[in-house]
Amino acid sequence: MAKSKLVFLLFLAVIFVFTMSSCAQAPTSTTSPSQVPTSSASPTPTPTSKPENVMAVNEYPVIQMDPSLACDFYDAEVMFNLYDALTYPTPDGDVEPHLATEWTSPDGKDWTFKLRKGVKFHDGTELTSEDVVFSFERMKTMNQGYSGFFQTVEKVEAPDPYTVIFHQIEPNVILPNQLALLMIMNKNLVMKNIKTPGDYGDLGDYGSAWLQFHDAGSGPYKAVEYKPNEGLTTERFLDYWMGWENWKSNTVPIDKGIFRETVDPAALKTMLANRQHDFTDWYQTDEFYDSVSKIPGVEIVEMPMGVIYTFWINTSRAPTDDIHFRKAILWAFDYKSLTESVRGAKQQAGPMPSIMWGHDPNVFQYSQNLDKAKEELVQSAYAGQKVDLELWYCVGNPIEEKFALLLQQNLEPLGINVKVTAAQWPQFQQAVSKPETTPNISCFMFTASYPSPDFFLTYMYHPNNVNNGVYAGHWYKDEELGKLIDQSRATLDKNARLEIYKQIQAKIMDDALAFYTVEVPAIHAKQVYIEGPQKSYVGIGPELNLRNFQIDLNKKAEILAKP
Template identity: 35%
Template sequence: MHRTGWVLTFLLLTLLVGTLSVGAQKNIVTMSLNQGIGTIDPAKVTDWTEAMVMVNLYDSLVTPKPDGTMAGLIAREWEISPDGLEYVFKLHRGIKFHDGTELKAEDVKFSLERVLALKQGYSWLWADIVKEVVVHDDYTVAFILKEPFSPFLSTLPWLAIVNKDQVLANKKPGNFGEYGDYGQEWLLNNDAGSGAYMFKSWTRGNEIVFTKFDDYFLGWREGAIDEVRAKEIPPGNDATVIAEMRTGALTIADHYRSLETYAQIERLPNASVKTALSGEALYLKINTKKPPMDNVHVRRAISYAFDYQTFIEQIDPGAKQLRGPIPDTIAGHNPNAKMYTQDLAKAREELAKSGYRPGQLTINLCYVDGFELEERLALLFQANMAQIGINVVLQPETWGRITDLAANVETTPHLTAVFSAANYPDPDNYLFTAYHSSAAGTWMSMEWLQDPEIDRLIERSRVEVDPVKRNELFYEIQDRLTDLATDIFIYALPKRYGMQNYLHGFEFVPVMSFEYDFHKMYIKR
């Protein structure tokens, strides 16, 4: 009798819990990440997975539109002084941070100062450019520049606005005087944003979860996503991605999967693939300071020997060969820049001019270990170079190791396959970080070009306010770079995304990770 009573109570409880969880059914979206997340501190964000987190947890003054121009987000409107030195932003009223306090001009000032003080992440975008930030009133803030920097507005999506009071309330002792550690330790595992989503949990090497912020200032539509789970699935595990897309355990397959994987997702009845021509470009960066690549004729020889046609037709069908360093989706691209195509006779001619004989040269090509697209590219390159008598040693390395190798001109390989993402949709994004001498020593600048003429032209383009004159400078830079054959310019990457059919609202934006803005997406079955 006694026992029956317990069993009944248990059954009732189970029923009750069951009903409750049905009542609280949530729209949960799961996406794959091909690589881990290093940090969620918005001042330290660099790669695409970190940026994806930042876009969702934080807001910025402006946000990129699909055509690459900027729309206001926190900023309602803005004015640029005629000399290009002062940017005044008017903010929306009533924007709430996740802790319920209001976002004000002071937070904008603090956010930029924090980034500049920590000198990490995207601080290089503003380090030598912004003189000061002036708060006019709670809803008006001005950025004063040291000298005109024409792409300034398009860099601002990377300035995530953090909650000053909350960060300072959680500071620990540190090197920044009254600011302590600038809340670095606290922001390792917390967010201080006003974004559409709030940080919930993060298991390093596995999964990060964020949940909807109900008081988000832009409001929510029907079918909005309540919870986002992004889990790490390494590039070698595409079979898992396909299996989970089939069962529905995965809603979005990220854009760094193999072509075969997207082809299989496309065949699933419940999912499909979206493709967008991105501003992301693939280069084989040539270390122009390491013999024999310091010889321009060797560089031209390999530029002529590579089989671009096979690559864009067979390895990544639907792609477009790059003409110079800047993809043609970016305004400022030079449509008349020299484009190398495979021509073995010219390649041999250039090799003869270099003074080296066929069979004499051995060069190494470094790429990300296990990244199948780059691996196929490497095997194709190796076979092409064999035709003109250049021996290629393939060097697959982890991405972390490649960034280490890039720090030194001696350790930088002869060639390295690198994708350059569009951080801000402006030619400057592709030129300054790769070719200006002051940017040397990172994975973005493995060319080690250090050419005074290029430096001068880039510097002039950065201060030029007149768009026509700016374009002329860009054209000149592109002509010179292609003539110097500083890279093998392969192609602009068509980005593919696998998605469940019930997910709507996805919109491609040509700035890294801003397409993963879950506030725009919704579920409709």
């Protein structure tokens, strides 16, 4: 297990911005726009104009176009449009062949991937194993973005143009799943655009400055222009290796994609009404969705994404250091009321989303039972005492606020006083940096970065990774749990691994480490002439691959013709 300690340090960089985006205001870019043309915003169409084949989306506090620096869910969405990886996520949280047609490993340690022939980059050159090696080495050298997920990889070699071998320092059968985040770059194109001097010796800036405004990918869409603080415009790559077809007689692929940076909700509503915007982010309030759903031609869609709201219980701090006390407060909470108050939600069952393969449908679930709560409280070291609990959540997250106030109400009859703090992200991050300062209960909203149950188990519960209260605010280190997780990572047989995952989930629930509250879909407002998504995914990235959508131009023309 000692070798696995390497993973967590760089994992923090991967998930940091995702958590921050749920807790704080988004940053803005300060990059000079001098290299790019004017705004990508679409003009308001007139009833007589020919409908434009375009889909405009907004998710993005700031757009990162460099695959070696991308580290957030909105970064991943851009990556899945501009680039391809060896593997591709499946709707149930696994992977399927993509640039790699097959992969094998005798022991889970060394993996051989066979590449698809004839894949073209956007400049027309062929993608080969040399590009795969380059992409991995660049990410490893830059030591940012998703590099933390690849710390078990020692080296990568390319014995021929269509074969790649990944050598690891220890067995890790999850590598093919993690490689869904390694976007393959055009080596020659990047090397032609290196600036010197830079942070990487003879490699100068490794092409970073150029990649802020251009792509070096083979994905279904190619970058046309990026204007900081406004957005990225893309166009369909007609020679994409997967080809293009119409889903229906009246729909066609999206020709032009606009990825807008942060848009004010009031402005977004106006843009939807004026048909200047087509698909919204999923962070809006219920009031926003209720309001825009009344706009003719706008509808609300729910995309299952496996977003879960977990509230850690600090096991290192009184009174939640007592397992009977933890179980008492878990039995006291009204899960049903919270679930019913959240649009599209269902009660979360265990430490991973129910829509992901590997989830145990029979995993133990708490429900409100005050008699059981009192029984557990009597067995605790704090029986008969009036105790205080500290609960922190992040400002601006309505679901977390609902949980906090409801728990406060539920525990009052048991003589437990819950002190609720709504914290800004920097304050929250500082508080949970140590077990002694982490509140008794703290929030964490997340979904998978790479498609595997391993993401939810290894990085939140392996004892070697319990080093930061944002991601493991339970501060609970269990060596037996660590051994089970290590065993799962070394088990090639998927069915055998599933049985280990069930054991892990059961143990986590038995240790009473968190409130597993609600699992929610990603909720978007969209124009009715946008067809899709064709598929929904657990985790980040592929759900907003514009190839997952098409447009009905006849329906758009009808809507534009209405006064």
